[in-house]
Amino acid sequence: MRQPASAAPMIEARDLKTHFRVGGGVFTALAGQKPQVARALDGVDLTIRAGEVVGLVGESGCGKSTLGMTLVRMVEPTGGEILHDGQPITGIAGARLKAYRARAQIIFQDPYSSLNPRLTVGRIVGEALQIHGIGTRADRTERMRDALRKVRLPPEEFEDRFPSDLSGGQRQRVAIARGLVLDPSFIVADEPVSMLDVSVQAGVLELLDELSRNLGLAVLYISHDIATVGYICDRVAVMYLGRVVEEGPVRTILRHPKHPYTQRLMAAIPNVDPLVRRPRVVLEGDVPSPLNVPAGCRFVTRCPYAQEICRRAEPDLLREGDGRTARCHLYGALAGTPVAAEAAKDAAAIAA
Amino acid sequence: MADATETDFDRRLNLKPPVRLTVEGLRVIYRTRRGPFQAVDGISFEVEPGTVLGLVGESGCGKSTVVKALMRLLPDGTRIEGRVLLDGQDLLAMDKRALRRVRWNKVALITQSAMNALDPVIRVGDQIVESIRAHEAVDRATAWRRAETLFRLVGLPAHRLNEFPHQFSGGMRQRAVIAMALSLNAGLLLADEPTTALDPIMQDQIMSRIRGIQELLHRSMILVTHDIGLVAENCDMVAVMYAGQIIEKGPVAEVLVKPRHPYTIGLHNAFPRMPEEGEARPPLISIAGGLPNLLNPPPGCRFAPRCPFATERCRVETPPLRELEPGHSAACHYAERAEDFRRLGLLPETWAVKEAAA
Ligand SMILES: Nc1ncnc2c1ncn2[C@@H]1O[C@H](COP(=O)(O)OP(=O)(O)OP(=O)(O)O)[C@@H](O)[C@H]1O
Ligand SMILES: Nc1ncnc2c1ncn2[C@@H]1O[C@H](COP(=O)(O)OP(=O)(O)OP(=O)(O)O)[C@@H](O)[C@H]1O
Ligand code: SF4
Ligand code: SF4
Ligand SMILES: [Mg+2]
Ligand SMILES: [Mg+2]
Numbered sequence: 051m052r053q054p055a056s057a058a059p060m061i062e063a064r065d066l067k068t069h070f071r072v073g074g075g076v077f078t079a080l081a082g083q084k085p086q087v088a089r090a091l092d093g094v095d096l097t098i099r100a101g102e103v104v105g106l107v108g109e110s111g112c113g114k115s116t117l118g119m120t121l122v123r124m125v126e127p128t129g130g131e132i133l134h135d136g137q138p139i140t141g142i143a144g145a146r147l148k149a150y151r152a153r154a155q156i157i158f159q160d161p162y163s164s165l166n167p168r169l170t171v172g173r174i175v176g177e178a179l180q181i182h183g184i185g186t187r188a189d190r191t192e193r194m195r196d197a198l199r200k201v202r203l204p205p206e207e208f209e210d211r212f213p214s215d216l217s218g219g220q221r222q223r224v225a226i227a228r229g230l231v232l233d234p235s236f237i238v239a240d241e242p243v244s245m246l247d248v249s250v251q252a253g254v255l256e257l258l259d260e261l262s263r264n265l266g267l268a269v270l271y272i273s274h275d276i277a278t279v280g281y282i283c284d285r286v287a288v289m290y291l292g293r294v295v296e297e298g299p300v301r302t303i304l305r306h307p308k309h310p311y312t313q314r315l316m317a318a319i320p321n322v323d324p325l326v327r328r329p330r331v332v333l334e335g336d337v338p339s340p341l342n343v344p345a346g347c348r349f350v351t352r353c354p355y356a357q358e359i360c361r362r363a364e365p366d367l368l369r370e371g372d373g374r375t376a377r378c379h380l381y382g383a384l385a386g387t388p389v390a391a392e393a394a395k396d397a398a399a400i401a402a
Numbered sequence: 403m404a405d406a407t408e409t410d411f412d413r414r415l416n417l418k419p420p421v422r423l424t425v426e427g428l429r430v431i432y433r434t435r436r437g438p439f440q441a442v443d444g445i446s447f448e449v450e451p452g453t454v455l456g457l458v459g460e461s462g463c464g465k466s467t468v469v470k471a472l473m474r475l476l477p478d479g480t481r482i483e484g485r486v487l488l489d490g491q492d493l494l495a496m497d498k499r500a501l502r503r504v505r506w507n508k509v510a511l512i513t514q515s516a517m518n519a520l521d522p523v524i525r526v527g528d529q530i531v532e533s534i535r536a537h538e539a540v541d542r543a544t545a546w547r548r549a550e551t552l553f554r555l556v557g558l559p560a561h562r563l564n565e566f567p568h569q570f571s572g573g574m575r576q577r578a579v580i581a582m583a584l585s586l587n588a589g590l591l592l593a594d595e596p597t598t599a600l601d602p603i604m605q606d607q608i609m610s611r612i613r614g615i616q617e618l619l620h621r622s623m624i625l626v627t628h629d630i631g632l633v634a635e636n637c638d639m640v641a642v643m644y645a646g647q648i649i650e651k652g653p654v655a656e657v658l659v660k661p662r663h664p665y666t667i668g669l670h671n672a673f674p675r676m677p678e679e680g681e682a683r684p685p686l687i688s689i690a691g692g693l694p695n696l697l698n699p700p701p702g703c704r705f706a707p708r709c710p711f712a713t714e715r716c717r718v719e720t721p722p723l724r725e726l727e728p729g730h731s732a733a734c735h736y737a738e739r740a741e742d743f744r745r746l747g748l749l750p751e752t753w754a755v756k757e758a759a760a
Binding site for chain 1 (some may be wrong): 432434459460461462466514518559569571572573576577595598600601602603604605606607609610628629630631632633634635636653655658659669672673674675676677678679686687688691692695
């Protein structure tokens with residue numbers, strides 16, 4: 051088993067907020083409507099230590115990519131703080147920001163739009179070295195080739211090709227190579243292996259794992275693939291509608307989820323054994339919008355255990371004895387009530 | 403929800419007959435700067451009306467090329483050979499006009515780059531309406547109402563039809579494209595990694611909805627995915643591709659439980675498993691090396707350079723796809739020894755030896 055990372059935090063988010071203004075165009079103004087605000091990230095606390103891989107899971111649209119992009123300063127936070135290696139980086143600009151961007155890399159979710167179609171694979175991967183003025187031309191070529199080899203794209207075969215004649219998975223590996231080429235200290239990997247089949251996925255995951263362990267890289271691994279999260283991550287954070295609702299050691303959270311949302315998430319994973327029929331647990335209600343965040347607990351509109359207090363007050367992140375935190379009244383104000391007992395019974399049934 | 407549109411939509415749905423797909427000796431050769439590149443090399447398979455075929459295999463093995471060939475959506479200059487029979491009609495032999503009638507109406511595709519398939523400057527709803535009206539004589543209002551129905555079907559609030567693609571998250575864009583592909587209710591749906599960008603709950607809901615439509619209306623489907631769990635739950639048959647060829651195919655319960663081909667065995671074992679609490683993490687099995695260069699394919703079995711069980715014979719003699727049990731075939735000279743292979747295949751050492759080949 052991996053040693054629990056005891057190193058200092060490499061990256062830290064404190065009450066981080068990213069709100070987008072939407073519909074702020076001329077027409078809305080003419081119609082006398084106020085522009086709306088999408089609270090994509092709405093108070094996130096998260097710590098990733100050097101050498102640690104933290105998983106980030108949650109519904110489509112809950113704010114995972116926004117968190118990743120905010121942490122690497124590609125999107126401006128509207129509130130809260132980001133610390134890198136103990137240094138505040140929320141307000142930095144100019145040369146310091148450029149330096150930070152070399153240390154904090156993001157590998158994008160969509161390998162189709164994130165690769166410039168007019169550049170060869172070699173140029174795409176090597177570009178960042180040039181931008182940051184690193185090494186001689188020969189050094190740069192060597193580092194570019196090295197990065198390609200790490201993702202198992204033999205440079206002699208791939209460096210002169212264009213993204214358009216690569217398969218989806220090959221493009222994704224190019225994107226990963228580009229993220230690695232600057233030897234960053236923090237990487238956001240936004241669905242880095244979603245298009246790879248498992249045999250190649252395994253190699254990429256081991257690579258991320260190795261890099262984090264050997265180079266002390268802090269990794270935020272965003273994925274919908276719970277199996278890979280369970281395998282590679284030390285800890286996992288579950289997001290719902292702009293906030294982390296449960297966080298802790300990966301096996302604790304995934305095997306014994308406590309938050310009602312995490313429980314339903316886990317119940318939706320298809321079983322790899324075609325002979326096993328999984329009980330279907332449906333999640334009722336519409337996907338809520340960050341334009342219109344419900345009062346009280348964010349999950350209240352879809353939670354089968356919602357009580358009066360859930361509509362009134364947003365639960366705090368409650369620290370449990372097993373190293374996890376969960377944001378749900380069932381473990382606070384509602385603890386010991388019949389509804390908490392009912393929830394525990396359902397949880398056991400889902401887990402079985 | 404029995405408003406006029408939905409009834410109209412339901413009736414239309416029911417009018418469409420199921421489709422039988424037969425692919426015979428399909429070959430796709432891309433034109434590249436370095437010469438002809440044979441991405442798909444003589445594959446044959448069948449999709450029975452109302453069933454789902456899973457298509458799996460390593461990144462780059464040719465899955466998307468197969469589904470694009472079935473729609474004739476490949477770049478100009480690409481050579482396609484073989485036959486693609488939709489209810490007996492050869493799609494590859496059709497002229498442009500006949501093709502236009504069949505495409506999207508009879509066979510629809512959710513592309514792998516779906517997230518990107520939307521035009522950034524047109525509202526999502528207008529794009530769906532346009533696509534419906536390009537293939538069907540309905541008025542705008544009817545098409546819009548159908549778009550609303552479809553949005554609800556994929557779990558998006560109907561009012562978001564008024565938004566632009568950049569206002570959607572990746573998963574929302576993906577669902578919008580799924581809605582668009584379903585809007586013409588083709589008898590055969592080709593879904594290339596349709597739910598890869600979606601979270602498990604959404605994936606589960608959409609797959610069960612697509613499955614619902616498919617079962618209710620007896621639709622046929624090809625599901626391209628690398629998620630073995632999705633194949634296990636949603637497919638009747640599965641075909642495993644390697645370097646442009648089908649190397650194993652059969653009923654899901656057979657192929658996933660008792661794989662016969664060493665590549666399928668490796669694929670099966672590479673699936674990450676979360677260790678029990680306190681248990682050491684088992685090493686992940688990754689099949690070292692990569693796909694052979696198809697500009698110049700090696701003789702013999704294409705998996706030989708990476709196969710831990712390869713012999714001299716494998717390097718010279720091409721193993722044919724042969725039936726081992728009713729409906730279950732594999733292309734390996736030693737498929738009879740699969741039980742041993744499966745046992746050995748569980749050990750990471752088995753796969754580690756070839757590292758130099760990478
Ligand atoms: N530039 C933007 N302007 C307005 N709203 C935005 C913008 N970017 C994202 N959003 C909204 O913020 C929310 C979070 O989006 P984000 O892309 O972070 O989701 P995600 O969790 O990464 O989803 P997925 O799993 O689908 O990739 C969504 O509701 C999205 O519509
Ligand atoms: N337009 C093209 N021109 C030349 N080669 C191509 C073209 N499109 C794809 N290829 C090559 O053909 C092979 C098969 O590609 P394809 O996209 O079908 O793979 P795939 O199995 O869908 O992979 P993935 O799982 O990564 O999406 C790859 O080696 C790819 O590099
Ligand atoms: S706080 Fe209330 S509504 Fe929110 S998850 Fe817990 S029980 Fe459900
Ligand atoms: S034919 Fe030989 S090389 Fe090919 S899969 Fe079978 S044992 Fe391996
Ligand atoms: Mg995202
Ligand atoms: Mg593909």
